Amino acid sequence: MSGTPRTYAGADSAAGPLLTVSHAHRAVLGEWVRIAAPGQPARRGQVIDVSRGATVVQVFEDTVGLAPAGTAVTLTGDIARAVVGEELLGRVFAGSGAPLDGLPPPVGSARRAAWAAPLNPVCRRKPADFIETGISAIDGMNTLVRGQKLPIFSGAGLPGLELAARVVADARTTHGEPFAVIFVAVGLTQRETQHFLQRFEASEALARSVFYLNRTGDPTIERLLAPRLALAQAEYLAFERGMQVLVVLADATNYCEALRELGAAREEIPGRRGYPGYMYTDLATIFERAGVVRGAEGSITQLPILSMPDDDITHPIPDLTGYITEGQIVLSRELDRRGVFPPIDVLPSLSRLMGAGIGAGTAPDHRRWSDQLYAVYAQGREARLTAAIVGESGLPPADRRALAFTERFEKEFIDQGDTRRTIGETLEIGWTLLETLPREDLHRIPEEAWARRAGRGAAT
Amino acid sequence: MTGARVVRAAGALVEASPLPQAALYEIVRVGRRRLLGEVIRIQGEVATVQVFEDTAGLALEEPVESTGAPLQAELGPGLLGSVLDGTGRPLSRLAEQEGNFLSTGTVATTLDRARRWEFTPSAKVGARLAAGDELGTVVENEGVVHRILVPPDVSGVLAELKAGSYSVEEEVGRLQDGTALRLLQRWPVRVPRPVARWLPADRPFVTGQRVFDFLFPVAEGGSVAVPGGFGTGKTVIEQSLAKHSMADIVVYVGCGERGNEMADVLEEFPTLEDPRTGRSLMNRTVLVVNTSNMPVAAREASVYLGLTIAEYYRDMGYRVALMADSLSRWAEALREIGSLLREMPGEEGYPTSLGNRLGKLFERAGRATALGAGGREGAVTFISALSPPGGDFSEPVTQAALRVAGALWALDASLAHQRQFPAVDWETSYSLQAADVMPWFEQHGGAEWTGLRRETFALLQRDRELREVAGLVGPDALEDQDRLILETARLLREFLIGQSAYDPADASSPVTKTWRLADTILRFHREGTAALAGGGTMATVDVGGVRRTLSALRASPEGTPT
Incomplete structure (x- = not known):
């Protein structure tokens, strides 16, 4: 839509972030609003409820000091839009879309609705192209593919953001296709964003990245807007410019907090733990914007970071996210304390598109190799618990072997510090660890796979 | 100005006035873009409408037009192989018209008007026809005969009926009272299609999945709730059932689920071979897809649409499997709409009518004799995935489903973490219909099916107790007899309950193969028990040998011993 702007002098009431105008003419749902109050910075808002008696505007900025009577409310006749284009690469914006890098606002190639229409499911292509992140626990056991949305379930004090930064800096496309990184900070602290940006400036990734930064002190509603501006840009680059786009969103928990805060301001009936009942649908309108489209070269891969409140994976935020995303990478406090990096607990982690x-993309026996690692590791972890009660000597021999494997697996496979590993290196470490066990412990690897392994071993 | 106008709009809800003649669940067209909506509340002249499409951009005072009819499914040849959204629009036609992204207000009929079908009459002119009587047939897809039936609300003397090539809207004949007969009929999705009588549930819905066929079988026409936290393999199970279960027609409702998963289904199903006909699986499948980011009211409607299509094929005498993935998302849609209506919420914010409405969905499953001459028997088996928050089954949607479902296939996260698939928790799962279908399995699977099943449950139960003890004292402290039980239970978990959807030789297990695997394991246990009783030790029990036998059995698609 685009209509004519109408300005009204004086709003009728204000409550929290909501402003009500009773005499607005033909207000449009979702319409973008400008709010001017004398002696105060300009504010923006969005129409969320229209009726004959009242037009309710949700104000994006802080409403402290806003006096409804003296306010001029302009209905712009347009909805929230994102400026998109290749010229945005290398630039830094606020969650509102305003430049933060001191350069003028971009003209862009197009303006797209921020709250975009859903992708028609029949136009999607099944994601299937392997992304080598350089992280063994991901590449080997929870493989990421182009078009996937794979969140990192982190926790307070756990290095979720660092892991994402590593993936972004190290991820490679196999055939040198153009690719871009879009980073959306949602309610992050100054320190966190700086840290992330610094990692970028050190690499060459900066020129092919776009940043949308909504920091802790920035308006709450921009936490809802920033991811959508970013994804509109991602869709443009991926589906119209054929780029492989990786979107990192941190922190999804702050996004959900913002959603709850605004829901409460609208006096909505809350769902679980006060989060709005539509949180699942709302999160889906973000995460579902990952994908690969038929007839387009590019892809959007999402790597959201989510802090599990109190490390609780059943909390509504990780829970609903897990139902939308195609798996999750779960970080473990225990591994982190032992100095393992990345501290990925592979047991609850999963990549549905693996x-x-x-x-074909990696190695013929990759699935069995991974299943076998999972099985022995799970057995070893259980044995570790039993050993804590009966002592290691009380374990049956197979469990004792699995336990020894588990210790080495965490030290040699999961823990890789700053090293980037190719998928070949990852597989080799896994095989080497498996070979410490007798064949009778390895039911999931058939003879022919061992033969292939032996054959390759002899060839190289 | 005359005519109804938008007087309020907020989220998916719109109030329109004046609409004094509006009826509940009537379809209206909202705004200049003519968004599809449904009346869900009437107060005086003001009708509250839930809109099935995105309302952003809707302005006050835009026109609202009533249609006088509720949300209806278009039923007729051409349904099979199609991919519909929650309101029945074919998604591929929308893509042709609109491109990759779904825009609003697009009209597309479920059935293609341009396509022509060869109609072969079977009813005789002059005959008195009642609801459900067969008029004739159309070959819908290779191997699928589509019976054209007298609609449930029509009867009379047949005046005219001609063979020929017709589009779905053309008249193929007429009754003496002038009622036109077409290949196409419409049915309101929220109303169950009538049957002549319901039949007992005494034959199984064979799934090809050992854990279900052997331990928790359901009857044809039964209903199952499949709850599981995320990552427990619900979707893989639903897809395996769609591929391998004994059903003539599959209706798959992707309700509020992932777009990429639907892309997977859409790419895979056409390439999959129907094991019985050798043709594409898509030939006998209808997909209803409303992904999580598509409008929430249409998500609510999608399950009803799927049920109506399933009932339509049931009435032709087919065995229909209806998969819904997942009903939790459907319930959440109810909650979202209830919250917009500012209804007094029940448990966890869900509307208090949740149990009632869920019950009505499940009650549409069943095996029945269809209306009409010939006594055609068909069935709708309803398999409903649930996504309980945090994998906690005590939540309202799972609990409401359990009150009405005939079986529970509970999926467990800890089994999934060990990559034990299907991750069915045998302690929590149950089937209320097992006793009814045991005679069939005894006859077709193998003798002593019931006995083997009972033995298996007893061993698994004992295994659990022993593992608790072993966790305290270490397995070495156990008696040999008990260690044999642990060993047998491990075989049961690995070879009988465990089944890989990705292993072509084992993705589907014929009931004879299931029986043979169970029989082999339990025979090993009986013989081992006897050997130990005769003074042998665990060291003499040939675990490796039985493992090799079982591996070979499992690797053989038919389960024939080598």
């Missing part, structure tokens, strides 16, 4: 990305 099957499509491995095999």
Whole structure:
């Protein structure tokens, strides 16, 4: 839509972030609003409820000091839009879309609705192209593919953001296709964003990145806007410019907090733990914007970071996210304390699209190799608990072996410090660890896979 | 100005006035873009409408037009193989018209008007026809005969009926009272299609999944709730059932789920071979897809649409499997709409009518004799995935489903973490219909099916107790007899309950193969028990040998011993 702007002098009431205008003419749902009050910075808002008696505007900025009577409310006749274009690469914006890098606002190639229409499911292509992140626990056991949305479930004090930064800096496309990184900070502290930006400035990634930074002190509603501006840009680059786009969103928990805060301001009936009942649908309108489209070269891969409140994976935020995303990478406090980096607990981690990305994309026996690692590691972790009660000597021999494997697996496979590993290196470490065990412990690897392994070993 | 106008709009809800003649669940067209909406509340002249499309950009005072009819499914040849959104629009046609992204207000009929079908009449002119009587047939897809039936609300003497090539809207004949007969009929999705009588649930819905067929079988026409936290393999199970279960027609409702998963289904199903006909699986499948980011009111409607299509094929005498993935998202849609209506919420914010409405969905499953001459028997088996928050089954949607479902297939996260798939928790799962279908399995699977099943449950139960003890004292402290039980239970978990959807030789297990695997494991246990009783030790029990036998059995698609 685009209509004519109408300005009204004086709003009728204000409550929290909501402003009500009773005499607005033909207000439009979702319409973008400008609010001017004398002696105060300009504010923006969005129409969320229209009726004959009242137009309710949700104000984006802080409403402290806003006097409804003296306010001029302009209905712009347009909805929230994002400026998109290749010229945005290398630039830094606020969650509102305003430049933060001291350069003029971009003209862009197009303006797109921020709250975009959903992708028609029949136009999607099944994501299947392997992304080598350089992280063994991901590449080997929870493989990421192009078009996937794979969140990192982190926790207070856990290095979720660092892991994402590593992935972004190290991720490679196999055939040198153009690619871009879009980083959306949602309610992050100054320190966190600086840290992330510094990692970028050190690498060459900066020129092919766009940053949307909504920091802790910035308006709450921009936490809802920033990811959508970023994704409109991502969709443009991926589906119209054929780029492989990786979107990192941190922190999804802050996003959900903002959603709850605004829901409460609208006096909505809350769902679980006060979060709005539509949180699942709302999160889906973000995460579902990952994907690969038929007939387009590019892809959007999302790597959201989410802090699990109190490390609780059943909390509504990780829970609803897990139902939307295609798996999750779960960080473990225990591994982190032992100095393992990345501290990924592979047991609750999962990549639902792994099957499509491995095999032809990596190695023929990748699935069995991974299943076997999972099985022995799970057995070893259980044995570790039993050993804590009966002592290691009380374990049956197979459990004792699994336990020894588990110790080495965490030290040699999961823990990789600053090293980037190719998928070949990752697989080799896994095989080497498996070979410390007798064949009778390895039910998931058939003879022919061992033969292939032996054959390759002899060839190289 | 005359005509109804938008007097209020907020989220998916719109109030329109004046609409004094509006009826509940009537379809209206909202605004200049003519968004599809449904009346869900009437107060005087003001009708509250839930809109099935995105309302952003809707202005006050835009026109609202009533249609006089509720949300209806278009039923007729051409349904099979199609991919519909929650309101019945074919998504591929929308893509042709609109491109990659779904825009609003687009009209597209479920059935293609341009396509022509060869109609072969079977009813005789002059005959008195009642609801459900067969008029004739159309070959819808290779191997699928589509019976054209007298609609449930029509009867009379047949005046005219001609063979020929017709589009779905053309008249194929007429009754003496002038009622036109077409290949196409419409049915309001929220109303169950009538049957002549319901039949007992005494034959199984064979799934090809050992854990279900052997331990928790359901009857044809039964209903199952499949709850599981995320990552427990619900979707893989639903897809395996769609591929391998004994059903003539599959209706798959992707309700509020992932777009990429639907892309997977959409790419995979057409390439999959129907194991019985050798043709594409898509030939006998209808997909209803409303992904999580599509409008929430249409998500609510999608399950009803799926049920109506399933009932339509049931009435032709087909065995229909209806998969809904997942009903939790459907319930959440109810909650979102209830919250917009400012209804007094019940448990966890869900509307207090949740149990009632969920019950009505499940009650549409069943095996029945269809209306009409010939006594056609068909069935709708309803398999409903649930996504309980945090994997906690005590939540309202799972609990409401359990009150009405005939079986529970509970999926467990800790099993999934060990990569034990299907991750069915045998302690929590149950089937109320197992006893009814045991005679069939005894006859078709193998003798002593019931006995083997009972033995398996007893061993698994004992295994659990022993593992608790072993966790305290270490397995070495156990008696040999008990260690044999642990060993047998491990075989049961690995070879009988465990089944890989990705292993072509084992993705589907015929009931004879299931029986043979169970029989082999339990025979090993009986013989081992006897050997130990005769003074042998665990060291003499040939675990490796039985493992090799079982591996070979499992690797053989038919489960024939080598």
